[in-house]
Amino acid sequence: MPTPSSPDPAPEMEIVHLLRAVTVELGLHSARFANQNGMHPTDVRALIALMDARRAGEEMTAGRLGAVLGLNSAGTTALVDRLEQAGQVRRVRAERDRRRVVIEVEERAVELGQAFFGPLIERSVELLRAYDERQLAAIRGFLGGVREAAAEGRE
Missing domain, CATH: 1.20.5 (Single alpha-helices involved in coiled-coils or other helix-helix interfaces)
Known part of the structure:
Protein backbone atom coordinates (compact mmCIF):
# COMPACT_ATOMS: atom_id res chain seq x y z
CA MET A 1 0.00 0.00 0.00
CA MET A 39 -9.10 -33.65 7.25
CA HIS A 40 -5.49 -32.55 7.03
CA PRO A 41 -4.77 -29.83 4.44
CA THR A 42 -2.65 -32.36 2.54
CA ASP A 43 -5.73 -34.60 2.27
CA VAL A 44 -7.53 -31.80 0.46
CA ARG A 45 -4.58 -31.23 -1.88
CA ALA A 46 -4.52 -34.98 -2.62
CA LEU A 47 -8.22 -35.04 -3.44
CA ILE A 48 -7.78 -32.06 -5.76
CA ALA A 49 -4.87 -33.79 -7.52
CA LEU A 50 -6.95 -36.96 -7.90
CA MET A 51 -9.92 -35.03 -9.29
CA ASP A 52 -7.65 -33.17 -11.71
CA ALA A 53 -6.22 -36.50 -12.93
CA ARG A 54 -9.71 -37.93 -13.31
CA ARG A 55 -10.86 -34.90 -15.30
CA ALA A 56 -7.79 -35.29 -17.56
CA GLY A 57 -8.48 -39.02 -18.01
CA GLU A 58 -5.16 -39.92 -16.36
CA GLU A 59 -4.45 -42.69 -13.88
CA MET A 60 -2.85 -41.66 -10.59
CA THR A 61 -0.55 -44.09 -8.84
CA ALA A 62 0.53 -43.56 -5.25
CA GLY A 63 4.03 -42.73 -6.49
CA ARG A 64 2.77 -40.08 -8.85
CA LEU A 65 0.47 -38.66 -6.17
CA GLY A 66 3.39 -38.43 -3.77
CA ALA A 67 5.48 -36.63 -6.38
CA VAL A 68 2.68 -34.15 -7.08
CA LEU A 69 2.32 -33.43 -3.36
CA GLY A 70 6.03 -33.51 -2.50
CA LEU A 71 5.68 -36.48 -0.14
CA ASN A 72 7.97 -39.43 0.43
CA SER A 73 6.76 -43.01 0.05
CA ALA A 74 5.86 -43.49 3.72
CA GLY A 75 3.97 -40.19 3.85
CA THR A 76 2.08 -41.04 0.67
CA THR A 77 1.11 -44.48 1.99
CA ALA A 78 -0.15 -42.94 5.25
CA LEU A 79 -2.11 -40.33 3.28
CA VAL A 80 -3.75 -42.87 0.97
CA ASP A 81 -4.51 -45.19 3.90
CA ARG A 82 -6.16 -42.30 5.77
CA LEU A 83 -8.24 -41.23 2.77
CA GLU A 84 -9.22 -44.83 2.01
CA GLN A 85 -10.32 -45.43 5.62
CA ALA A 86 -12.38 -42.25 5.43
CA GLY A 87 -14.10 -43.51 2.28
CA GLN A 88 -12.64 -40.70 0.15
CA VAL A 89 -10.52 -42.83 -2.23
CA ARG A 90 -10.08 -46.44 -3.31
CA ARG A 91 -7.15 -48.46 -4.61
CA VAL A 92 -7.92 -50.30 -7.87
CA ARG A 93 -5.97 -52.18 -10.53
CA ALA A 94 -4.93 -50.07 -13.51
CA GLU A 95 -6.94 -50.70 -16.66
CA ARG A 96 -3.94 -51.01 -19.00
CA ASP A 97 -1.55 -52.84 -16.68
CA ARG A 98 -3.33 -54.91 -14.05
CA ARG A 99 -0.08 -55.18 -12.06
CA ARG A 100 -0.25 -51.46 -11.24
CA VAL A 101 -2.45 -50.04 -8.51
CA VAL A 102 -4.03 -46.64 -9.04
CA ILE A 103 -5.79 -44.35 -6.62
CA GLU A 104 -9.26 -43.17 -7.54
CA VAL A 105 -11.38 -40.58 -5.80
CA GLU A 106 -14.73 -41.83 -4.53
CA GLU A 107 -17.88 -40.07 -5.74
CA ARG A 108 -18.67 -39.25 -2.11
CA ALA A 109 -15.53 -37.09 -1.92
CA VAL A 110 -16.44 -35.33 -5.16
CA GLU A 111 -19.91 -34.53 -3.83
CA LEU A 112 -18.48 -33.29 -0.53
CA GLY A 113 -16.09 -30.98 -2.37
CA GLN A 114 -18.81 -29.76 -4.73
CA ALA A 115 -21.09 -28.90 -1.82
CA PHE A 116 -18.39 -26.77 -0.20
CA PHE A 117 -16.44 -25.36 -3.16
CA GLY A 118 -19.33 -25.23 -5.65
CA PRO A 119 -20.51 -21.72 -4.74
CA LEU A 120 -16.98 -20.33 -5.09
CA ILE A 121 -16.51 -22.11 -8.42
CA GLU A 122 -19.86 -20.85 -9.69
CA ARG A 123 -19.02 -17.28 -8.65
CA SER A 124 -15.63 -17.55 -10.39
CA VAL A 125 -17.25 -18.81 -13.60
CA GLU A 126 -19.78 -15.98 -13.40
CA LEU A 127 -16.96 -13.44 -13.12
CA LEU A 128 -15.11 -14.98 -16.07
CA ARG A 129 -18.19 -14.73 -18.30
CA ALA A 130 -17.75 -10.96 -18.26
CA TYR A 131 -14.50 -11.27 -20.27
CA ASP A 132 -14.12 -11.75 -24.01
CA GLU A 133 -12.02 -14.55 -25.54
CA ARG A 134 -8.92 -12.35 -25.87
CA GLN A 135 -9.10 -11.34 -22.23
CA LEU A 136 -9.68 -14.95 -21.16
CA ALA A 137 -6.61 -15.99 -23.15
CA ALA A 138 -4.58 -13.31 -21.35
CA ILE A 139 -5.84 -14.47 -17.94
CA ARG A 140 -5.14 -18.10 -18.87
CA GLY A 141 -1.63 -17.19 -20.06
CA PHE A 142 -0.82 -15.20 -16.95
CA LEU A 143 -2.06 -17.83 -14.50
CA GLY A 144 -0.34 -20.61 -16.44
CA GLY A 145 2.91 -18.68 -16.38
CA VAL A 146 2.69 -18.01 -12.65
CA ARG A 147 1.95 -21.68 -12.04
CA GLU A 148 5.00 -22.70 -14.10
CA ALA A 149 7.19 -20.19 -12.26
CA ALA A 150 6.03 -21.52 -8.88
CA ALA A 151 6.55 -25.13 -9.99
CA GLU A 152 10.17 -24.37 -10.96
CA GLY A 153 10.92 -24.08 -7.24
CA ARG A 154 9.99 -27.75 -6.77
CA GLU A 155 12.64 -29.06 -9.14
Missing part, protein backbone atom coordinates in the same frame (compact mmCIF):
# COMPACT_ATOMS: atom_id res chain seq x y z
CA PRO A 2 1.55 3.35 -0.95
CA THR A 3 2.33 5.82 1.80
CA PRO A 4 2.16 9.59 1.30
CA SER A 5 5.95 9.64 0.69
CA SER A 6 6.10 6.58 -1.63
CA PRO A 7 4.95 6.39 -5.23
CA ASP A 8 2.00 4.29 -6.32
CA PRO A 9 3.01 0.69 -6.94
CA ALA A 10 3.47 -0.35 -10.54
CA PRO A 11 0.31 -1.91 -12.00
CA GLU A 12 2.20 -5.19 -12.31
CA MET A 13 3.08 -5.22 -8.60
CA GLU A 14 -0.50 -4.37 -7.71
CA ILE A 15 -1.62 -7.49 -9.61
CA VAL A 16 1.11 -9.61 -8.00
CA HIS A 17 -0.04 -8.46 -4.55
CA LEU A 18 -3.65 -9.17 -5.47
CA LEU A 19 -2.69 -12.67 -6.64
CA ARG A 20 -0.92 -13.23 -3.32
CA ALA A 21 -4.05 -12.11 -1.45
CA VAL A 22 -6.22 -14.44 -3.55
CA THR A 23 -3.81 -17.30 -2.82
CA VAL A 24 -4.08 -16.63 0.92
CA GLU A 25 -7.89 -16.51 0.78
CA LEU A 26 -8.07 -19.73 -1.23
CA GLY A 27 -5.74 -21.39 1.28
CA LEU A 28 -7.97 -20.27 4.14
CA HIS A 29 -11.05 -21.49 2.28
CA SER A 30 -9.43 -24.88 1.75
CA ALA A 31 -8.36 -25.01 5.42
CA ARG A 32 -11.97 -24.37 6.49
CA PHE A 33 -13.08 -27.29 4.33
CA ALA A 34 -10.39 -29.53 5.82
CA ASN A 35 -11.27 -28.47 9.36
CA GLN A 36 -15.03 -28.94 8.88
CA ASN A 37 -14.44 -32.44 7.50
CA GLY A 38 -11.77 -33.62 9.94
Whole structure:
Protein backbone atom coordinates (compact mmCIF):
# COMPACT_ATOMS: atom_id res chain seq x y z
CA MET A 1 0.00 0.00 0.00
CA PRO A 2 1.55 3.35 -0.95
CA THR A 3 2.33 5.82 1.80
CA PRO A 4 2.16 9.59 1.30
CA SER A 5 5.95 9.64 0.69
CA SER A 6 6.10 6.58 -1.63
CA PRO A 7 4.95 6.39 -5.23
CA ASP A 8 2.00 4.29 -6.32
CA PRO A 9 3.01 0.69 -6.94
CA ALA A 10 3.47 -0.35 -10.54
CA PRO A 11 0.31 -1.91 -12.00
CA GLU A 12 2.20 -5.19 -12.31
CA MET A 13 3.08 -5.22 -8.60
CA GLU A 14 -0.50 -4.37 -7.71
CA ILE A 15 -1.62 -7.49 -9.61
CA VAL A 16 1.11 -9.61 -8.00
CA HIS A 17 -0.04 -8.46 -4.55
CA LEU A 18 -3.65 -9.17 -5.47
CA LEU A 19 -2.69 -12.67 -6.64
CA ARG A 20 -0.92 -13.23 -3.32
CA ALA A 21 -4.05 -12.11 -1.45
CA VAL A 22 -6.22 -14.44 -3.55
CA THR A 23 -3.81 -17.30 -2.82
CA VAL A 24 -4.08 -16.63 0.92
CA GLU A 25 -7.89 -16.51 0.78
CA LEU A 26 -8.07 -19.73 -1.23
CA GLY A 27 -5.74 -21.39 1.28
CA LEU A 28 -7.97 -20.27 4.14
CA HIS A 29 -11.05 -21.49 2.28
CA SER A 30 -9.43 -24.88 1.75
CA ALA A 31 -8.36 -25.01 5.42
CA ARG A 32 -11.97 -24.37 6.49
CA PHE A 33 -13.08 -27.29 4.33
CA ALA A 34 -10.39 -29.53 5.82
CA ASN A 35 -11.27 -28.47 9.36
CA GLN A 36 -15.03 -28.94 8.88
CA ASN A 37 -14.44 -32.44 7.50
CA GLY A 38 -11.77 -33.62 9.94
CA MET A 39 -9.10 -33.65 7.25
CA HIS A 40 -5.49 -32.55 7.03
CA PRO A 41 -4.77 -29.83 4.44
CA THR A 42 -2.65 -32.36 2.54
CA ASP A 43 -5.73 -34.60 2.27
CA VAL A 44 -7.53 -31.80 0.46
CA ARG A 45 -4.58 -31.23 -1.88
CA ALA A 46 -4.52 -34.98 -2.62
CA LEU A 47 -8.22 -35.04 -3.44
CA ILE A 48 -7.78 -32.06 -5.76
CA ALA A 49 -4.87 -33.79 -7.52
CA LEU A 50 -6.95 -36.96 -7.90
CA MET A 51 -9.92 -35.03 -9.29
CA ASP A 52 -7.65 -33.17 -11.71
CA ALA A 53 -6.22 -36.50 -12.93
CA ARG A 54 -9.71 -37.93 -13.31
CA ARG A 55 -10.86 -34.90 -15.30
CA ALA A 56 -7.79 -35.29 -17.56
CA GLY A 57 -8.48 -39.02 -18.01
CA GLU A 58 -5.16 -39.92 -16.36
CA GLU A 59 -4.45 -42.69 -13.88
CA MET A 60 -2.85 -41.66 -10.59
CA THR A 61 -0.55 -44.09 -8.84
CA ALA A 62 0.53 -43.56 -5.25
CA GLY A 63 4.03 -42.73 -6.49
CA ARG A 64 2.77 -40.08 -8.85
CA LEU A 65 0.47 -38.66 -6.17
CA GLY A 66 3.39 -38.43 -3.77
CA ALA A 67 5.48 -36.63 -6.38
CA VAL A 68 2.68 -34.15 -7.08
CA LEU A 69 2.32 -33.43 -3.36
CA GLY A 70 6.03 -33.51 -2.50
CA LEU A 71 5.68 -36.48 -0.14
CA ASN A 72 7.97 -39.43 0.43
CA SER A 73 6.76 -43.01 0.05
CA ALA A 74 5.86 -43.49 3.72
CA GLY A 75 3.97 -40.19 3.85
CA THR A 76 2.08 -41.04 0.67
CA THR A 77 1.11 -44.48 1.99
CA ALA A 78 -0.15 -42.94 5.25
CA LEU A 79 -2.11 -40.33 3.28
CA VAL A 80 -3.75 -42.87 0.97
CA ASP A 81 -4.51 -45.19 3.90
CA ARG A 82 -6.16 -42.30 5.77
CA LEU A 83 -8.24 -41.23 2.77
CA GLU A 84 -9.22 -44.83 2.01
CA GLN A 85 -10.32 -45.43 5.62
CA ALA A 86 -12.38 -42.25 5.43
CA GLY A 87 -14.10 -43.51 2.28
CA GLN A 88 -12.64 -40.70 0.15
CA VAL A 89 -10.52 -42.83 -2.23
CA ARG A 90 -10.08 -46.44 -3.31
CA ARG A 91 -7.15 -48.46 -4.61
CA VAL A 92 -7.92 -50.30 -7.87
CA ARG A 93 -5.97 -52.18 -10.53
CA ALA A 94 -4.93 -50.07 -13.51
CA GLU A 95 -6.94 -50.70 -16.66
CA ARG A 96 -3.94 -51.01 -19.00
CA ASP A 97 -1.55 -52.84 -16.68
CA ARG A 98 -3.33 -54.91 -14.05
CA ARG A 99 -0.08 -55.18 -12.06
CA ARG A 100 -0.25 -51.46 -11.24
CA VAL A 101 -2.45 -50.04 -8.51
CA VAL A 102 -4.03 -46.64 -9.04
CA ILE A 103 -5.79 -44.35 -6.62
CA GLU A 104 -9.26 -43.17 -7.54
CA VAL A 105 -11.38 -40.58 -5.80
CA GLU A 106 -14.73 -41.83 -4.53
CA GLU A 107 -17.88 -40.07 -5.74
CA ARG A 108 -18.67 -39.25 -2.11
CA ALA A 109 -15.53 -37.09 -1.92
CA VAL A 110 -16.44 -35.33 -5.16
CA GLU A 111 -19.91 -34.53 -3.83
CA LEU A 112 -18.48 -33.29 -0.53
CA GLY A 113 -16.09 -30.98 -2.37
CA GLN A 114 -18.81 -29.76 -4.73
CA ALA A 115 -21.09 -28.90 -1.82
CA PHE A 116 -18.39 -26.77 -0.20
CA PHE A 117 -16.44 -25.36 -3.16
CA GLY A 118 -19.33 -25.23 -5.65
CA PRO A 119 -20.51 -21.72 -4.74
CA LEU A 120 -16.98 -20.33 -5.09
CA ILE A 121 -16.51 -22.11 -8.42
CA GLU A 122 -19.86 -20.85 -9.69
CA ARG A 123 -19.02 -17.28 -8.65
CA SER A 124 -15.63 -17.55 -10.39
CA VAL A 125 -17.25 -18.81 -13.60
CA GLU A 126 -19.78 -15.98 -13.40
CA LEU A 127 -16.96 -13.44 -13.12
CA LEU A 128 -15.11 -14.98 -16.07
CA ARG A 129 -18.19 -14.73 -18.30
CA ALA A 130 -17.75 -10.96 -18.26
CA TYR A 131 -14.50 -11.27 -20.27
CA ASP A 132 -14.12 -11.75 -24.01
CA GLU A 133 -12.02 -14.55 -25.54
CA ARG A 134 -8.92 -12.35 -25.87
CA GLN A 135 -9.10 -11.34 -22.23
CA LEU A 136 -9.68 -14.95 -21.16
CA ALA A 137 -6.61 -15.99 -23.15
CA ALA A 138 -4.58 -13.31 -21.35
CA ILE A 139 -5.84 -14.47 -17.94
CA ARG A 140 -5.14 -18.10 -18.87
CA GLY A 141 -1.63 -17.19 -20.06
CA PHE A 142 -0.82 -15.20 -16.95
CA LEU A 143 -2.06 -17.83 -14.50
CA GLY A 144 -0.34 -20.61 -16.44
CA GLY A 145 2.91 -18.68 -16.38
CA VAL A 146 2.69 -18.01 -12.65
CA ARG A 147 1.95 -21.68 -12.04
CA GLU A 148 5.00 -22.70 -14.10
CA ALA A 149 7.19 -20.19 -12.26
CA ALA A 150 6.03 -21.52 -8.88
CA ALA A 151 6.55 -25.13 -9.99
CA GLU A 152 10.17 -24.37 -10.96
CA GLY A 153 10.92 -24.08 -7.24
CA ARG A 154 9.99 -27.75 -6.77
CA GLU A 155 12.64 -29.06 -9.14
